[in-house]
Amino acid sequence: MAAPEASSTNSASVEPVGSVTPRLWTAPLRELTPATSYGFDVIDFARDVLETPLDPWEEWVAVHVGELLPDGRPRFRTALILVARQNGKTLLAKTLALYWMFVDQVPLVLGTSTNRDYARAVWRELCDVATGNPMLAAELGPKPIWSQTGSEELITGAGARYKFAATNRRAGRSLTVHRLLLDEVREHHGFETWNAATNAMNAVPDGQTIAISNQGDNESVVLDSLRLPALEHIETGRGDARLGLFEYSAPPGADPEDVHALAQANPNLGHRIDPDALLGAAMRAKAAGGQELAGFRTEVMCQRVHLLDPAVDPDAWETGGTDEPIDLAQYRRQVALCVDVSLDGTHASLIAAAVIDDKTHVEVIKAWDGAGCTKQLRADLPDIVAKVKPRALGWFPAGPAAAVAADLADRGHRGWPPRRVRVDEIRGEVTQVCMGLADAVLSGEIVHPRDDMLTAHVNAAQRLWRGDAWVFARKGSTPIDGTYAVAGATHLARTLPPAPSPVTVV
Numbered sequence: 001m002a003a004p005e006a007s008s009t010n011s012a013s014v015e016p017v018g019s020v021t022p023r024l025w026t027a028p029l030r031e032l033t034p035a036t037s038y039g040f041d042v043i044d045f046a047r048d049v050l051e052t053p054l055d056p057w058e059e060w061v062a063v064h065v066g067e068l069l070p071d072g073r074p075r076f077r078t079a080l081i082l083v084a085r086q087n088g089k090t091l092l093a094k095t096l097a098l099y100w101m102f103v104d105q106v107p108l109v110l111g112t113s114t115n116r117d118y119a120r121a122v123w124r125e126l127c128d129v130a131t132g133n134p135m136l137a138a139e140l141g142p143k144p145i146w147s148q149t150g151s152e153e154l155i156t157g158a159g160a161r162y163k164f165a166a167t168n169r170r171a172g173r174s175l176t177v178h179r180l181l182l183d184e185v186r187e188h189h190g191f192e193t194w195n196a197a198t199n200a201m202n203a204v205p206d207g208q209t210i211a212i213s214n215q216g217d218n219e220s221v222v223l224d225s226l227r228l229p230a231l232e233h234i235e236t237g238r239g240d241a242r243l244g245l246f247e248y249s250a251p252p253g254a255d256p257e258d259v260h261a262l263a264q265a266n267p268n269l270g271h272r273i274d275p276d277a278l279l280g281a282a283m284r285a286k287a288a289g290g291q292e293l294a295g296f297r298t299e300v301m302c303q304r305v306h307l308l309d310p311a312v313d314p315d316a317w318e319t320g321g322t323d324e325p326i327d328l329a330q331y332r333r334q335v336a337l338c339v340d341v342s343l344d345g346t347h348a349s350l351i352a353a354a355v356i357d358d359k360t361h362v363e364v365i366k367a368w369d370g371a372g373c374t375k376q377l378r379a380d381l382p383d384i385v386a387k388v389k390p391r392a393l394g395w396f397p398a399g400p401a402a403a404v405a406a407d408l409a410d411r412g413h414r415g416w417p418p419r420r421v422r423v424d425e426i427r428g429e430v431t432q433v434c435m436g437l438a439d440a441v442l443s444g445e446i447v448h449p450r451d452d453m454l455t456a457h458v459n460a461a462q463r464l465w466r467g468d469a470w471v472f473a474r475k476g477s478t479p480i481d482g483t484y485a486v487a488g489a490t491h492l493a494r495t496l497p498p499a500p501s502p503v504t505v506v
Helices: 039-049 056-065 089-104 116-132 192-201 221-236 259-265 275-288 290-299 314-319 328-334 373-388 400-409 430-442 452-460 481-495
Strands: 078-082 108-113 140-146 153-156 161-166 179-183 208-213 243-247 335-341 347-356 359-369 392-395 422-425 463-466 469-472
Touching: 039 056, 039 089, 056 078, 056 089, 056 243, 078 221, 089 108, 089 116, 089 153, 089 161, 089 179, 089 208, 108 116, 108 192, 116 140, 116 153, 116 161, 116 179, 179 192, 192 208, 208 221, 221 243, 259 275, 275 290, 314 430, 314 452, 328 335, 328 347, 335 373, 335 400, 335 481, 347 373, 347 452, 347 481, 359 373, 359 452, 359 481, 373 400, 392 400, 392 481, 430 469, 430 481, 452 481, 469 481
Parallel strands: 078 208, 078 243, 108 161, 108 179, 179 208, 335 392, 392 422
Antiparallel strands: 140 153, 153 161, 335 347, 347 359, 463 469
16 A cells, blocks of 8 residues: 655755655555554553653554454564664664563564674663663563573563574574564575574464565565565555565655655654755765665665666666667668677677767667577577678677677678678777766766666676776676677777768769
């Protein structure tokens, strides 16, 4: 269910205020009351026992993640809470942990963090609160704190325990976990911790996992594995009804300086967070672009980005798209092609580029996909090049395209290359090619047809530094051959010598 717009404004007379309600959230199955949500008890516990009241947005989330099924089990077996940094998500997590121990008295609460020192610090804070609060201290046993390294615990007199673990494949193993708190799930780049910790809850009918984080990038695979099906359920009603999403985030494409958008990602804006501080950081991030802007979008706007250190600015690439691309067939004398192959050989791209009126227009000529696609590439390429009749065809012989090197380099055999087509090996200038594309995109010199494949490849490209220069990093399973091909075609098109004048017969 989409939340109402944040009650914020740009007016100088009214301070912008963060939205208590998330922008995206899973609707309850029934009306939420003290009888149908344990969240109301959490609010009372924070106010009356801990004497640290929750902020309004934390109260809203507590009520919704605390929804109960008619049989008394938590409605949400797993709940994902996404919110920008510094809004109080750690306070909410600590309050839930203490409530589960001292009120629900569940046998084991397990907290995880990407950094063991940070997880230990949270445990230490819980110990300090429990021993320093008279009402909680009265519920502790004779030896409530175990501090042996690797076995740290906080234990109540009723036997409820809190343990912590770092994010690794041992988290939760050999334990039966009743409540699980996963902090910064965006940093889970694999499923080792998730599998170890959540499967420790399989035999607990009323178990619950709460994952709290700000947004991530393409490497945040666990976060995506929760968020995407939760969105599917919100939008269609299909899927896991016991997976909940509560997302405070700026709308996709929002300007970093849009205070309304910031209010949707920062529910404490105007309370504990100074709007001017965020707007100042937004201005600097927009000016810097690249990694700094991507970091601002994930941490302050809670927006999904493709990469935290993108090689090509994704906003500038989006701006360069057009729904009415030029037909490059009219400009054959200015066209250059470039072909490249993915690292695992399961994808290949052939891209065209031509400089027209000081803009480099690019076009996807063909893409091959699947195991063995390079065989089809070798079969198709001569006819395609003969039909397109470019001035030049380029490739990267030091990259995965070496798989088709024999065919590309075999000049003079079977009419290859076609007449008046120059075949160029792009070798020593690879850093110039890659950095040149990024600069051309950023300066608005690239016009592209919004091809989904090409955009996905460009957005997946990261920098691989070589001294003070860089190339596109070919790593992981995500193909970026389209990025290399468009960079190569752009480089060749921009460095073509002037086309010879047509011969005039007198």
